[in-house]
Amino acid sequence: MTKEQDMEAVYFDHAATTPLDERVLEAMKPYFIEHYGNANSAHQRGNKTKVAVEEARETIAELIGAEPAEIIFTSGGTESDNAALKGVVGATGKTEIVTSPLEHHAVLHTAEALKRSGVQPVYVEPDKRGVITPKKVAEAITDDTALVSLMHVNNEIGIINPLQEIAEVCKAHQVPLHSDTVQSIGKLPVDVDDLGIDLLSMSGHKIYGPKGIGVLYVRHATPWLPSMHGGSQERRRRGGTLNVPGIVGLARALELCIDSMEEHTTHFKKLRQRLIEDLDEKFGDCYRINGSPEQGVPHIVNLAFTGSQGGLDGEMLLLNLDVEGICVSNGSACTSGAVEPSHVLDGIGLDTETANSSIRISMGKDNTVEDIDYLVDQLDVVVRRMTKTTHASP
Ligand SMILES: Cc1ncc(COP(=O)(O)O)c(C=O)c1O
Structure with a gap:
């Protein structure tokens, strides 16, 4: 990836780290x-x-x-x-x-x-x-x-x-x-x-x-x-x-x-609402939010793509989004060569398939509504592509 491409990537992994102000x-x-x-x-x-x-x-x-x-x-x-x-x-x-x-x-x-x-x-x-x-x-x-x-x-x-x-x-x-x-x-x-x-x-x-x-x-x-x-x-x-x-x-x-806490919180709530609207429109009931939006911070959204025909692979989802210039993180970790669901998703009782189909979107102060729209558009493209590949007849 060139420096220009890297700078252009839409970054939704602020819970992992943030750019220096x-x-x-x-x-x-x-x-x-x-x-x-x-x-x-x-x-x-x-x-x-x-x-x-x-x-x-x-x-x-x-x-x-x-x-x-x-x-x-x-x-x-x-x-x-x-x-x-x-x-x-x-x-x-x-x-x-x-x-x-x-x-x-x-x-x-x-x-x-x-x-x-x-x-x-x-x-x-x-x-x-x-x-x-x-x-x-x-x-x-x-x-x-x-x-x-x-x-x-x-x-x-x-x-x-x-x-x-x-x-x-x-x-x-x-x-x-x-x-x-x-x-x-x-x-x-x-x-x-x-x-x-x-x-x-x-x-x-x-x-x-x-x-x-x-x-x-x-x-x-x-x-x-x-x-x-x-x-x-x-x-x-x-x-x-x-x-x-x-x-x-x-x-x-x-x-x-x-x-800027109040200003950021208002901004995150707006972004989150847009994200949910966009997801509802594109994915209907083929996705779910892990955790509880009522008891959570607005800038972290953990999503499982349950799909109409079973869960998708969150790691592949992450890699495909990365190719499209979007940085998120996923709900599983590679431990000793095997992909295991995150201890948090496991801890709230998610089954392995749902946990492994999860990604975390963590927004930052500089994310925009356009970033959210781009994310969901690309998610749509990637999920369609993956659903075809995963469920294609042999
Ligand atoms: C909740 C929580 N605690 C601790 C840490 C570790 O912080 P640091 O990266 O500064 O060691 C992190 C970083 O991911 C975190 O999210």
Whole structure:
């Protein structure tokens, strides 16, 4: 693919990553060459970047209703999730983690890895929509629960968990609540006190910020121990030279997303409505939406193409759309050479055929109504082509 073709591709995979906002790049630029000092150096070059880091920390803290000292910079969502789970387990010495089968692998695989240290993950089953109910969380908590870890918005089906109610349950049992807000931050209001969360993970590259930077928020007095040892950075809570351009970029990206949150939400609702109208017109009842639109964010739409004669192959759908210049993601993963349905679609009870025929469309602020029309037109072409190939007589 040439650079021009790549730039022209209609991108509907913003839940995977977003392009860097030009204004974020502008904020970052001085910290690559001009102000390159190590933020932990005691001289003037170090002081210059230290000030930028502390300003970014204050900005982020204010935007989520936290104290600056509760913000720890990490390399992204994955590290923050790892540090949250390992940190609370290490500090409490307790042996259970309450989570859900729909979490991102950064949480699920960390919980599984902790089994080697004698920790047992306890999975709360979602309801049919993919939502975790406070009642189920209450039933899962025991005296051995170190923490509850539940995401705010699911990255595959866009479902929103009722964190406030879940937090009340956790508080009543005196168990810390961690939430992976990688997909909600900048898109939904996230205030740690309003939501009642004690630990939070966020990532720069999902909000038009840079890759390789994230935040772990840890509320004061939450039992937590660092798991990244090294220098004395981040008050000895996360060793490693600070990624100053990334930190500055993350703060700017979050600020910009929150400033435009209402405008973006209105835009996404409009795009979503157009998408559904177009799909209804072209596909009638040969498609379905996975998850629950009423309980979800507007910019993530997970679709299964059930077809009139059985489900289509989502991976082929993705590849065919790619050829037509459209980027989406699909509902299955290639594990050890075999195509398996995504754990999320499996977790909400979809049968393998439906899950494997699913694609995720995740819209971004720069997508237009024309992009949606183009997507559905091309989907129509591709689905017709695939239906013919799949069901042609031998
Ligand atoms: C919900 C969720 N958590 C965590 C991550 C991982 O974030 P990062 O890519 O910054 O490590 C992602 C990224 O896909 C995500 O969607």
